[in-house]
Every structure is written in C-alpha cells, then in structure tokens.
Amino acid sequence: MLSNRLSDITPSYTISISSKINDLKSLGINIIDLSIGEPDFNVPRKAKLSGINSLNENLTKYDLVPGLKHLREEICKKLKLENDLDYSIDEIVVSSGAKHSITNTILALTNPEDEILIPTPYWVSYPQITKLLNCRPIFIETKKVNNFKITSDDILKNMTSKTKLIIINNPSNPTGSVYTKKELSEIVEICYNNNIYILADEIYEKICYNENFVSVASLNENAKFITITINGLSKSCAMTGLRIGYTASNKTIAKAITTIQGHLVSHPSLTSQYIAYEALKSCSDDIDNMVSIYKSRRDLICKKLNSINNIDYIYPDGAFYTFIYIGNLKRNIKYDTSLSIAFCNKLLDDYHVAVVPGIAFGMDEYIRISFACNESIFLEGLSRIENFINEIN
Ligand SMILES: Cc1ncc(COP(=O)(O)O)c(C=O)c1O
Known part of the structure; x- marks a missing residue:
C-alpha cells in the first residue's frame, strides 16, 4: 500500500x-x-566549459552540504550587487533546483497541519509540495483588476493562528505580473506583525521587462529576517536540466535547511555547481x-x-x-x-x-x-x- x-x-x-x-x-x-x-x-559557453574543466580535473567527490564555498561567495556578491542585500555564505544553501530549495524551506519551517498561504493563480507545484509535507494549502483569491497580485488585506482575511508561511512568486508564473515596492512593503508589514514567514520565489527575477523588480528581503531588516528568498539558474541561464537553485535566509533557517539537505541528498551535482559558478560570475552578457x-x-x-x-x-x-x-x-x-x-x-x-x-x-x-x-x-x-x-x- x-x-x-x-x-x-x-x-x-x-x-x-x-x-x-x-x-x-x-x-x-x-x-x-x-x-x-x-x-x-x-547554457552559455563559458559556463559549460567550467563544468567540463571540473570533470577533467576530477572534481567529482563529495563536497560541502550547502554548496561549493566559491559558488556561495558568488551568490553573496550577486545579492549585494543586484539586490543590495548583505548575506554571508553561511546564510546561503545551494540545492538541486529551486523546487528543491522550496521543499527544503517548507520542511525546515513547518509542522504537520501548519497552513501555507498560496495566492491563486499559483505555480503548479506549490500546493502539491505543501500537501506532500503534511501542511495545508490555503488558497488566496486574487483579482484580475490587480493583475492577480495579493494585497495585505487578502492576507488578513485568510490568516489563522496556524499560518506559518506565505508564498510570493515574483515575477509570477503563470501571469507574468510583477509586484511594486509599495505592494511588497505592505505585505511584509502584515507578515512581520503576525509572525508569518515569506517564501519569496524569485526564480524569474532576471526575466523582468520593467524596472520594477524588487527583492522582498531587500525592503528592510524586518523583511530580511522573515524572508527566505528562492532563486536559481534554471530560467535565467537556461540551466533547467542542471538543477541548481538556492536559498538566502537568516542563519538559523539556513542551518536547518543544511541539516535536512545533508541527510536527504548531501549536495547538488558538483559539475552543475561549477557551471552555476561560472554562469553567475561571467555570463551576464x-x-x-x-x-x-x-x-x-x-x-x-x-x-x-x-x-x-x-x-x-x-x-x-x-x-x-x-x-x-x-x-x-x-x-x-x-x-x-x-x-x-x-x-x-x-x-x-x-x-x-x-x-x-x-x-x-x-x-x-x-x-x-x-x-x-x-x-x-x-x-x-x-x-x-x-x-x-x-x-x-
Ligand atoms: C515559479 C517557479 N518556481 C520554481 C520553479 C522550479 O525551478 P527549478 O527548475 O529550478 O526547480 C519553476 C519552474 O517552472 C517555477 O515556474
């Protein structure tokens, strides 16, 4: 059975x-x-070569659970340069794709029966991952006039004492909508005041056609404290099959995610991590x-x-x-x-x-x-x- x-x-x-x-x-x-x-x-040529070189140098053994040190350093540089966010490498965990980072995060933060707020329309896997981890998805209806983005009022109406987390996907799959700084600030304020973590899925960050993109964690110290940013290289660097995602969070959460990942998968493929490192470092063009x-x-x-x-x-x-x-x-x-x-x-x-x-x-x-x-x-x-x-x- x-x-x-x-x-x-x-x-x-x-x-x-x-x-x-x-x-x-x-x-x-x-x-x-x-x-x-x-x-x-x-995948950009330079990034591919980096993976090939790592194999030729036999860099194929077990390595650090949260990811290669120099890859996490490069992620910290990216967060500083592009999002004005200060993170140290022990606040970054590299995983096998953003989907894996999301799963790790929910595992690290929730107990069975906890509620996770999911704005509708949602990316297909959020409710399924939530249910697989024995949590309850609470769907928040959004309005077309607001391009299907949630507001702080929507959160107030849907939260209960069991609400642990809200998922904000920005830019959104499937709508392509992008939250403004003001909209995000209002969401952060409500979440911070009610002890709700924000899982900010920013996997489409780079694919944004206006100047509006703001990383939730960058809004202020409170936002940074309650936000677990999910990002990765699948979409921005056409690396879907190479499976590299990462989380940026406070140290306590990062340590919990590392413990979980250590027992489940150790770390993502090392070759993919070398490719990701080069992609972040030198493939912005x-x-x-x-x-x-x-x-x-x-x-x-x-x-x-x-x-x-x-x-x-x-x-x-x-x-x-x-x-x-x-x-x-x-x-x-x-x-x-x-x-x-x-x-x-x-x-x-x-x-x-x-x-x-x-x-x-x-x-x-x-x-x-x-x-x-x-x-x-x-x-x-x-x-x-x-x-x-x-x-x-
Ligand atoms: C919103 C969103 N988050 C996460 C993912 C998963 O990304 P990855 O392939 O890095 O696991 C996808 C993939 O389609 C997505 O659309």
Whole structure:
C-alpha cells in the first residue's frame, strides 16, 4: 500500500499534456508546443566549459552540504550587487533546483497541519509540495483588476493562528505580473506583525521587462529576517536540466535547511555547481541577450493578442508566459468538469497547438501560453488559436 500522503496529490497536467503531444507526434502530426516552461536557449559557453574543466580535473567527490564555498561567495556578491542585500555564505544553501530549495524551506519551517498561504493563480507545484509535507494549502483569491497580485488585506482575511508561511512568486508564473515596492512593503508589514514567514520565489527575477523588480528581503531588516528568498539558474541561464537553485535566509533557517539537505541528498551535482559558478560570475552578457529576446517576443505576442477579437489577457511584465481568459467561451465548449481542460484538448486535437489549462494554476477560466520558443512557432500557434476561437464563437 502506498502512503496516505499521496491520496490528495493531483497528477501533473503538464505531464499528461506532454504524453498526449508525444502520441500525436508519433503519428507524424506537427505540433506547436506552447506549453513549455523552459528556455529554448542553451547554457552559455563559458559556463559549460567550467563544468567540463571540473570533470577533467576530477572534481567529482563529495563536497560541502550547502554548496561549493566559491559558488556561495558568488551568490553573496550577486545579492549585494543586484539586490543590495548583505548575506554571508553561511546564510546561503545551494540545492538541486529551486523546487528543491522550496521543499527544503517548507520542511525546515513547518509542522504537520501548519497552513501555507498560496495566492491563486499559483505555480503548479506549490500546493502539491505543501500537501506532500503534511501542511495545508490555503488558497488566496486574487483579482484580475490587480493583475492577480495579493494585497495585505487578502492576507488578513485568510490568516489563522496556524499560518506559518506565505508564498510570493515574483515575477509570477503563470501571469507574468510583477509586484511594486509599495505592494511588497505592505505585505511584509502584515507578515512581520503576525509572525508569518515569506517564501519569496524569485526564480524569474532576471526575466523582468520593467524596472520594477524588487527583492522582498531587500525592503528592510524586518523583511530580511522573515524572508527566505528562492532563486536559481534554471530560467535565467537556461540551466533547467542542471538543477541548481538556492536559498538566502537568516542563519538559523539556513542551518536547518543544511541539516535536512545533508541527510536527504548531501549536495547538488558538483559539475552543475561549477557551471552555476561560472554562469553567475561571467555570463551576464548572455543572460542580458536572452532577456532582450524574451522582451521582443513579449512585445510581439501582445501585439498579436491585441489584434485578436474576443481575447483578454494579463500583460506580462516578467517571465515568459501569457495568461489568457477563456471564460467568455464557456457556452461554446462542451465540458463536464473543467472548461480549460476541454478547451486545451480540443485545441490540441483539432488545431495541434499545446497550451496549459488554467485549472493547473487554480483558475479554470484561463489558459497559459509560453513564449519560450522561436517567434515563428508562437505566431503560428497564435494564428491557430485565433482560428479555433473563431470556429467556436
Ligand atoms: C515559479 C517557479 N518556481 C520554481 C520553479 C522550479 O525551478 P527549478 O527548475 O529550478 O526547480 C519553476 C519552474 O517552472 C517555477 O515556474
């Protein structure tokens, strides 16, 4: 018999989309895949070479649990230079991807039955990780007029004596919304006054198209004390498969995370850590180049969306997704339980375009499309979506 903790875990929508895409591809069908949440770029050359050199030098033995010392020093330099944050290396823990950093953090801070506030729409794994760790996800509804960002009032309405943590994803997957300094300051004040930690998932920090990005911990000393910043190189450096993420937190939390990681995985792959070190140290031009390409894609995709009748979406200031409203098509699509799944299945079957149903992010009246792909691909995808909408309208 399997563990009870699996009974409430929802199967991954993205995995079922991928298997459907593979089935269709094996029939020779050309699929436009706009469901992907990973960069279509390669790891910068200098970073790759650093990994290759480390292997040639046989740097393949066990090392420090919280990560290579010089990598953590480089992360501290980045936090100082880019976020005006002072951290020492014993406040940084490098893990196997941001997802692992999030899991470590929740393990370090919570007891069973503790509540974790999760604004909706959310990144797919937050509720599932929360439940796997025997905590309770408390979903906070957000409003379209506020670009689906939460306010301090929303926190006040949803917190209880069991609330331990809130997850703030900025810039957001799936909406691309970016919090302003004022919005974050209000959230910090409420959280600090009510002993609520902030898990600030800033994995899309670099992919931000306005000047607004502010790291939560940098707001003031109180913010720094209650915030565990999650970041990594998967998105900014196209290193998804190399699995490097990290946390920056106060020393007590960092020590707890280190203890947990030490028993579960020791440390992330050393080769990946050498690659991450070089990526942080000397690949900022490559990163800037990728971001400017994402920005031009964002402009293009929004221009195209603006020209399509009957389409409403969140204008993304960050990340590489657009979150599109399909609630107005409710009457035109047959569905039993989920509008967005029915929409996505029909779009894939009839027009061969793959997108992610909003229900995966907790909002069934939306779909998410990714522009982490070549512009000719997403423009073709959008044309097909337009034809699909025209057909069912
Ligand atoms: C908001 C968010 N956080 C965390 C992650 C996980 O990142 P990693 O691949 O570094 O584990 C993702 C990946 O899609 C994400 O979108």
